[in-house]
Amino acid sequence: MLKIEAIIRPEKLDDVKEALAGAGFTGLNIVHVTGRGTQKGIVHMGRGGETYTVDMLPKVKIEVVIKDGDSEKVVKLIRDNASTGNIGDGKIFLIPVADAIRVRTGERGDAAV
Numbered sequence: 001m002l003k004i005e006a007i008i009r010p011e012k013l014d015d016v017k018e019a020l021a022g023a024g025f026t027g028l029n030i031v032h033v034t035g036r037g038t039q040k041g042i043v044h045m046g047r048g049g050e051t052y053t054v055d056m057l058p059k060v061k062i063e064v065v066i067k068d069g070d071s072e073k074v075v076k077l078i079r080d081n082a083s084t085g086n087i088g089d090g091k092i093f094l095i096p097v098a099d100a101i102r103v104r105t106g107e108r109g110d111a112a113v
Contacts, residue, residue, distance in 0.1 A: 001065055001066065001067060001068060001096075001097040001099075001100060001109070001110065001113060002065070002066055002067075002068055002071050002094050002095065002096060002097060003063060003064070003065045003094075003095040003096075003097050004062075004063070004064045004065075004066065004071070004074055004075065004078070004092060004093070004094055004095075005061055005062070005063050005092070005093040005095065006061070006062045006064075006078045006082065006090060006091070006092045006093075007033070007035065007059050007060070007061050007090040007091050007092075008059065008060055008062065008078070008082040008089065008090040009059065009060070009082065009084065009088065009089060009090065010032070010058055010059065010060045012060075012081065012082045012084070012089075013030065013060050013062075015081040015082070016062060016077070016078055016081045016082050017030075017062075018081075019077045019078075019080070019081040020064065020074070020077055020078075023073065023074075023077055025064060025066065025070070025074060025077075027064065027065070027113070028062055028063060028064045029062070029063040029064075030060060030061070030062055030063075031060070031061040031063070032058065032059075032060055032061075033058075033059050033060070033061050034056040034057060034058055034059065035056060035057065035059055036055050036056055036057060037088070037090075037091065038087060038088075057088065059090065062078070065097055065100060065113050066113065067110050067113065071094060075092055075094070078092055079092070100112040100113055
């Protein structure tokens with residue numbers, strides 16, 4: 001099993017959720033986060049010509065645990081639906097999961113996902 005963590009723009013969340021659900025990946029968690037990466041924030045022009053930088057930008061982290069064989073499909077769905085083609089679109093991380101247990105039934109492994 002793998003846990004996919006995707007950090008994306010908040011405005012792309014609905015597109016990604018719908019694409020994942022349409023492909024049968026309905027179980028996910030969403031966390032609202034702030035952060036920065038290569039983008040290093042954005043510069044705003046204030047009144048009177050003053051500039052200020054916002055270096056921690058709002059993002060959304062999507063967490064999905066999947067079977068190993070589904071990783072490329074899920075990564076492609078996220079990339080295709082989260083990308084704007086601009087810097088700051090986000091990152092996708094694939095993390096091995098040793099086990100999963102469904103609390104209600106005690107099922108383990110792939111059956112719990």
